[in-house]
Amino acid sequence: MIDEKKRTGASRQALVVAIDGPAGAGKSTVAKSVARQFDYTYIDTGAMYRSVGVLATEAGLALDDAVGLAALVGEMEFDFPWQGEELQTVVGARNLSRAIRSPEAAMNASTVSKVVEVRAALVERQRRMGQNGGVVMEGRDIGTVVFPDAELKVFLSASAEVRGKRRWLQMRERGQSAELAEVIAEVERRDEQDRNRAVAPLVPAKDAVILDTSGLSLEAVVDRLGTLVQARLRK
8 A cells, every 4th residue: 555654854845746648648657757766656546547447347337327436436445566667556456557558448537537426536545645745646637636736737748649659559568459540539539538528627737837748758758857856846
């Protein structure tokens, strides 16, 4: 389990780094690198919603069943342990890292995230995880809803074509087959659903640093965020 005890000493100065953006913008990869650079805890909130969708589907719950989904979330315990260089998503005793990375899991996550009861329960859990700082938390509403007072808010973006190709390459690395055009179309559908949902739509926080990663390397984006974190720590 993620340690939620109060931190002491110098770690009291540790920040909450909120990274938001659409699917495929590079949030997870960048957030992991920044978390390791500063020895912060990394929390993948998108994986939490994906896990709800996966377990709800397995249980035969409708993805708009507010009562059933709320009960399911109440029983879920999340952990994000490292396994070598790979971060795992573990719920209870199950490692869902692979199951939550399918296109279907992505769309189901977007659907369950529209259920007010699900979002309220997960937001409360996420706030507990990050209440003492020293975390890099990424998702779609971290800087706007979960931690509107975060010391550093960053909104990563990129064109749908670039993001779709990134996702397609990731799928190929996992041995999953898909047509590039369909993956790009799936990204565009997810964007539309996330931007237009009634609850916590995908928008940058007013005071977020907006960074388009389309033409940037991973190293360049990580360097930029590392510089921003250092600047906030000096303040």
